Structures are given as structure tokens and as C-alpha cells.
Amino acid sequence: MYQALYRSYRPETFQGLLGQDHIVRVLKNQLDAGTTGHAYLFSGTRGTGKTSTARILAKGLNCLAPQGERPCGECAVCREIAAGVFVDVIEIDAASNNGVENIRELRESVNYPPAVGRKKIYVIDEAHMLSQAAANALLKTLEEPPANIVFILATTEPQKLPSTILSRCLRLDFHRVSEKVILERFIEICDELGVEAEPDALALIASNADGSVRDGLSLLDRCIAGAGVVTRERVLEFLGMCGQEVFLDLTGMVLDHQVGEALLLLDGALAQGKDVNQFARDWVEHFRHLLVVKYVSNPQAMLNMSLENIKRLQQQAERITLDKIKDSIIELSEALSEAKWSTRPRVIVELAIVRLASAGYAQVRPVLQETEKPDMPVAVRPKPTGPAAPVRDVPQAEPEALIAGPPQSESMEPIANPQRIEPEPQPVAHTGELSCEELWNRVMQDERISKMARTCGSVLAEITDHLFTVEVSNSIQEEQFKKEEKQLVEVVEEYTGRKRRLQLLLNDAETQESFL
Numbered sequence: 181m182y183q184a185l186y187r188s189y190r191p192e193t194f195q196g197l198l199g200q201d202h203i204v205r206v207l208k209n210q211l212d213a214g215t216t217g218h219a220y221l222f223s224g225t226r227g228t229g230k231t232s233t234a235r236i237l238a239k240g241l242n243c244l245a246p247q248g249e250r251p252c253g254e255c256a257v258c259r260e261i262a263a264g265v266f267v268d269v270i271e272i273d274a275a276s277n278n279g280v281e282n283i284r285e286l287r288e289s290v291n292y293p294p295a296v297g298r299k300k301i302y303v304i305d306e307a308h309m310l311s312q313a314a315a316n317a318l319l320k321t322l323e324e325p326p327a328n329i330v331f332i333l334a335t336t337e338p339q340k341l342p343s344t345i346l347s348r349c350l351r352l353d354f355h356r357v358s359e360k361v362i363l364e365r366f367i368e369i370c371d372e373l374g375v376e377a378e379p380d381a382l383a384l385i386a387s388n389a390d391g392s393v394r395d396g397l398s399l400l401d402r403c404i405a406g407a408g409v410v411t412r413e414r415v416l417e418f419l420g421m422c423g424q425e426v427f428l429d430l431t432g433m434v435l436d437h438q439v440g441e442a443l444l445l446l447d448g449a450l451a452q453g454k455d456v457n458q459f460a461r462d463w464v465e466h467f468r469h470l471l472v473v474k475y476v477s478n479p480q481a482m483l484n485m486s487l488e489n490i491k492r493l494q495q496q497a498e499r500i501t502l503d504k505i506k507d508s509i510i511e512l513s514e515a516l517s518e519a520k521w522s523t524r525p526r527v528i529v530e531l532a533i534v535r536l537a538s539a540g541y542a543q544v545r546p547v548l549q550e551t552e553k554p555d556m557p558v559a560v561r562p563k564p565t566g567p568a569a570p571v572r573d574v575p576q577a578e579p580e581a582l583i584a585g586p587p588q589s590e591s592m593e594p595i596a597n598p599q600r601i602e603p604e605p606q607p608v609a610h611t612g613e614l615s616c617e618e619l620w621n622r623v624m625q626d627e628r629i630s631k632m633a634r635t636c637g638s639v640l641a642e643i644t645d646h647l648f649t650v651e652v653s654n655s656i657q658e659e660q661f662k663k664e665e666k667q668l669v670e671v672v673e674e675y676t677g678r679k680r681r682l683q684l685l686l687n688d689a690e691t692q693e694s695f696l
């Protein structure tokens with residue numbers, strides 16, 4: 181019979197428990213010293229090993245191994261507990277067993293000593309779902325615990341438990357398991373199963389597990405189920421374009437003014453059956469996350485996310501301004517309320533994407549783009565064709581439409597220190613949009629500019645509402661550009677639809693000195 185991975189790879193001893201060393205240490209010490217308590221509260225996010233640990237502790241309390249580490253995982257008791265048939269371990273799902281009848285049963289049952297084991301263990305899962313009456317009954321038992329009875333309460337929401345119960349339990353908080361630990365385990369599992377998997381694919385699963393081993397194993401399970409190699413593409417298929425990386429990507433595209441790519445990404449998500457309104461709502465949530473990581477120094481608990489996913493958010497938050505986050509949330513919220521009444525909500529969300537991606541484009545070129553790209557966890561490959569194709573085929577003869585965004589204050593985007601700008605290739609070929617580089621190429625082809633200025637290899641470093649900054653590498657070039665300032669201003673104005681002053685920048689300190 182087929183068994184789900186998260187069941188067949190459930191840890192049977194402390195050794196197999198992932199990422200909860202702090203808890204293993206406490207419980208092992210207590211078992212060794214014989215100082216285990218009569219009530220525990222295991223709290224933590226789903227899939228971090230709470231019920232597995234409860235079973236391991238139950239085994240440790242009843243293990244028959246004469247010496248060595250307990251639980252051994254091999255004696256009759258350990259095996260029976262693992263199979264869920266040991267009579268003195270009672271697992272109760274509080275969500276479905278919180279009626280009066282269940283409580284009466286429980287209260288009667290705790291009065292009986294263990295039938296065969298040393299200790300009788302009650303594992304109460306989803307303990308926060310206990311009804312008021314059930315919680316009261318449990319409290320009475322916890323106040324006067326019968327001998328040889330141990331309660332283990334497991335919950336994802338400890339704050340919902342009455343403080344009277346909390347105060348009578350030894351509370352152990354389960355951490356989200358780090359991606360590294362999950363990934364290492366997945367590699368082992370694939371080896372054992374003889375499954376071929378791309379390291380990239382497993383890393384993507386580990387990141388989407390968001391600290392939950394069980395969620396990760398379920399996803400791995402589904403990816404393995406189809407025959408063949410587990411590839412990154414297959415994982416993305418199963419993820420259904422709803423993971424955090426989709427919104428990291430989309431926001432990155434918007435920041436880089438990649439309108440076409442952003443529309444293609446939306447198209448891909450909708451093609452997979454994602455609801456357009458839900459998509460926009462999730463995106464707003466992503467901007468909220470960016471807002472939180474920008475201001476909260478330790479946002480892990482607030483966002484309920486793994487450390488690694490927080491780090492990805494922080495990387496993106498570093499390159500987005502508060503104004504941009506604010507504008508994006510407003511823009512998307514407006515689009516959402518508009519889309520609610522529209523028969524074609526998709527076009528409204530598409531329009532919002534275009535607005536967000538082209539806003540402030542004239543202010544600054546995306547200087548951080550090339551250095552930040554390798555850190556972006558996932559790049560969704562745009563399909564070669566799609567409904568967004570017309571956007572990519574903007575007629576090259578009318579560059580004003582794309583280069584001149586709505587007038588905005590210069591504080592909208594961080595203006596990079598011009599001294600540090602290095603000539604970088606712009607992603608012109610991919611987007612079909614007019615970058616600084618392409619604009620400058622056109623200006624430098626204009627006949628009004630002298631051949632000497634045109635061939636000296638200058639770079640348009642930055643363009644703001646009032647200024648365009650040209651980087652030159654020596655003072656001779658600088659002189660030449662000063663002479664032709666009037667023509668340059670004129671040509672740039674023709675291409676961008678706005679009059680701007682010329683600022684010259686000598687970018688090479690050594691050359692600068694030698695020419696002085």
C-alpha cells in the first residue's frame with residue numbers, strides 16, 4: 181500500500197527529528213534523569229514535528245530497552261507506539277473531540293493507571309480547539325494529576341489556550357526548520373528512494389515548505405509521483421504560481437520597468453487557473469510584507485514565515501522606497517475595488533501592472549538590477565508568445581511614450597551615487613523598452629552632435645526630471661561635451677519630451693588626475 185512520504189519518513193527517535201535540537205536536549209535530559217513532567221505544551225507552526233515529538237516522548241517514557249538511548253525505536257513498545265496501537269498512548273484530536281461526551285470519557289479514563297506501560301500518555305492535538313467545558317475538565321485533571329499520567333498538548337495557537345492551562349504545562353516552542361536542514365533531508369530521501377532530482381528543484385521545494393517539514397514532504401511527494409527526474413519546472417507546475425517567489429519576481433519586474441515580462445507572468449498565473457482578484461490580493465499582501473520587513477527588525481513572528489523567506493523579502497525591501505510600496509498598495513487596492521464591479525477584471529489588473537511598472541521610469545535607471553538579479557530566488561521564464569506581446573512590440577519611432585513617465589518628485593526612487601555607477605548592459609533586448617543606454621545610443625547617432633563627441637564612449641548615467649548625467653572618462657571629453665551642451669539638451673528633449681539640464685561626470689579618478 182502506498183504511504184505518504186511524511187508518514188513513511190516520520191521520525192521515530194530523537195535522532196530523526198529535524199531542526200528542534202533545543203527541544204531534543206530538554207526531553208533527553210529529562211528522560212535520562214527521570215524528571216519528566218506530567219504536562220507538556222508543544223507549540224509551533226504546522227509540520228514542525230510536534231506530534232512526532234509527542235510520540236517519541238511517549239516511547240521514551242515506555243521504552244523497554246534495558247540500557248542505551250531511549251527511545252530505542254526497536255523494542256515492542258516503540259514499534260507499537262509507532263504503529264499507533266499501543267494501548268497506553270491515547271491520541272485525541274481536540275478539533276473533533278470536544279463534546280461533553282468526550283470529556284466525560286477522558287475524565288473517567290485518566291483515573292485508570294496505565295494498562296501495560298510505565299506511563300499513560302494523552303496526546304491532545306490542536307489543543308486550542310478544546311471547548312470551554314473540555315478545557316475546564318482538563319484543568320481539573322492538570323491541577324491534581326493522577327500518578328503515571330502524562331499530558332502532551334500540541335497547538336499551533338498557544339495564545340488561544342487559557343492561561344490557567346498554560347501555567348501548568350512545560351511549554352516547548354517548536355521552530356520552523358531551516359531550508360538547509362530540510363534540503364539536506366530531501367537529498368537523503370531522494371537517494372534512498374532512488375529518485376533523481378535537480379538540486380535546484382529540491383531547493384525550491386525546501387523554500388516553499390516555509391519551515392514545515394510536512395508541507396515540504398507533501399510537495400516532494402507530489403513531484404516524485406510523476407515519473408522521471410524531479411525538475412524545477414515540475415516543481416513550479418505543482419506550486420501553481422502562487423508561492424512567494426512569483427510575487428518577488430513580479431515586484432522585481434515592476435521595479436525594473438519590465439512591463440512585458442510582468443504581464444506575461446500574470447498571464448502564466450491565470451493560465452494555471454489562478455483567480456485574478458486573488459492574485460491581486462496576494463500581491464497587495466506581498467507589498468505589506470515588504471512594508472513590515474522595512475520597519476520591523478525581527479519580523480519573523482509577525483509574518484509567520486521562515487527566516488530564509490524573510491531574507492528574500494528584505495533583499496527586495498532594500499531596493500524599494502516607502503513611496504513606491506505605498507503607491508503600489510493604493511494602485512492595487514483601487515484596481516481591486518474596480519475589478520469587483522467589472523466584467524473584465526483582468527484588464528484592470530493588467531492596467532495596474534503597466535502603471536506600476538512605468539511609473540517613475542524617467543527618474544532613474546535601474547542601476548541595481550544587474551547586481552541584484554543573482555539573488556532573486558526564482559526567475560519565471562516568459563513564454564515566447566502571449567497576449568502581452570503587443571506591449572513588447574512598441575513602435576521604436578515613438579520612444580517618448582515609454583521614457584516619459586508621469587512627473588514625480590525625485591525622492592520617489594533612490595538616486596544612486598553617480599560616482600559609483602559603472603557602465604552596465606541594459607536589458608533592452610528583453611523588454612523592448614527604452615533604457616538609458618538605448619536613449620543615449622539614439623542621441624549619439626544624431627547629426628547635430630559632433631563626431632568627436634559621438635565616438636568617445638560616453639555613458640548616460642542617470643536621468644531625472646530636471647537633469648541628465650553623462651559620464652565621461654577624461655577632461656578632454658568633458659570639454660567637448662561642454663561645447664555641445666546646447667545641442668545635447670535639445671536632442672535629449674526631443675527624445676524624452678522634457679527639457680533637462682546637462683550634468684557632466686568624470687568617472688575615472690586616475691584619468692582625471694593625469695589630465696589636470
Ligand SMILES: [Zn+2]
Nearest residue numbers: 243252255258
Ligand atoms: Zn524502545
